[in-house]
Amino acid sequence: SAPDTTYKRVMLKISGEALMGDQGFGLHPPTVQRIAEEVKSVHDLGVEICMVIGGGNIFRGLQGSAQGMERTTADYMGMLATVMNALAMQSALEALDIHTRVISAITMNEVAEPYIRRRAVRHLEKKRVCVFAAGTGNPYFTTDTAATLRANEMKCEAIFKGTKVDGVYDKDPAKHADAKRYDTVSYDDVLAKRLGVMDASAIALARDNNLPIIVFSLDEPGGFRGILAGRGTYTKVHG
Numbered sequence: 603s604a605p606d607t608t609y610k611r612v613m614l615k616i617s618g619e620a621l622m623g624d625q626g627f628g629l630h631p632p633t634v635q636r637i638a639e640e641v642k643s644v645h646d647l648g649v650e651i652c653m654v655i656g657g658g659n660i661f662r663g664l665q666g667s668a669q670g671m672e673r674t675t676a677d678y679m680g681m682l683a684t685v686m687n688a689l690a691m692q693s694a695l696e697a698l699d700i701h702t703r704v705i706s707a708i709t710m711n712e713v714a715e716p717y718i719r720r721r722a723v724r725h726l727e728k729k730r731v732c733v734f735a736a737g738t739g740n741p742y743f744t745t746d747t748a749a750t751l752r753a754n755e756m757k758c759e760a761i762f763k764g765t766k767v768d769g770v771y772d773k774d775p776a777k778h779a780d781a782k783r784y785d786t787v788s789y790d791d792v793l794a795k796r797l798g799v800m801d802a803s804a805i806a807l808a809r810d811n812n813l814p815i816i817v818f819s820l821d822e823p824g825g826f827r828g829i830l831a832g833r834g835t836y837t838k839v840h841g
């Protein structure tokens with residue numbers, strides 16, 4: 603029978619909104635716990651796991667700046683929001699006995715480790731889940747770009763982007779009944795057709811390093827583990 607997975611090291615990217623449940627804002631601990639269980643089911647296979655969690659459930663720089671805040675300050679607030687989400691995920695993973703390190707791109711030694719590449723690699727080798735927080739540490743970027751950057755640095759075999767839908771569609775499936783899902787799509791098509799998988803800088807960074815992006819639904823219980831084994835529906839973005 604087919605193996606449960608052939609992956610050794612992966613990046614899981616989820617948006618901050620994935621952690622808010624039906625609340626419309628902030629953190630919903632039972633939802634965080636459910637996602638932690640999805641992560642555990644993959645960790646149990648021996649796969650080394652990196653995670654990047656967005657901050658949109660708490661604060662987005664662009665929204666702040668649209669309401670009159672200075673853009674870079676607003677972006678730093680967004681980065682801090684991702685740290686809160688990372689700590690919530692660490693707490694949920696540790697409740698499942700999974701050793702987890704939060705590694706921040708902005709130094710804050712009391713709550714998270716600083717990002718030191720070789721140290722992060724060592725954590726992964728020891729099967730600790732690494733949650734990379736504070737994005738890239740730079741304003742004007744997103745956590746999609748941070749996920750792609752860290753996935754390259756950690757030499758992950760792919761980015762698994764967990765979303766509300768089971769892949770990439772030619773138009774928004776929530777608004778169009780005839781929207782078509784791609785099984786595979788090229789980086790260039792994602793950029794040219796503005797398919798909204800990730801922002802353009804993240805797609806370009808993945809393309810230039812040949813890092814596949816697998817878009818799947820996080821709402822499906824057991825979905826993450828199934829997708830790693832090639833089961834279920836998803837879209838693979840590649841060269």
Ligand code: UDP
Binds near residue numbers: 617739741
């Ligand atoms: N952010 C940033 N630089 C980064 C990553 C994130 O400035 O490298 C800020 C940006 O303001 C962004 C916010 O953090 O709006 C939250 O991240 P993102 O929007 O990517 O979260 P998601 O949509 O995935 O929840």
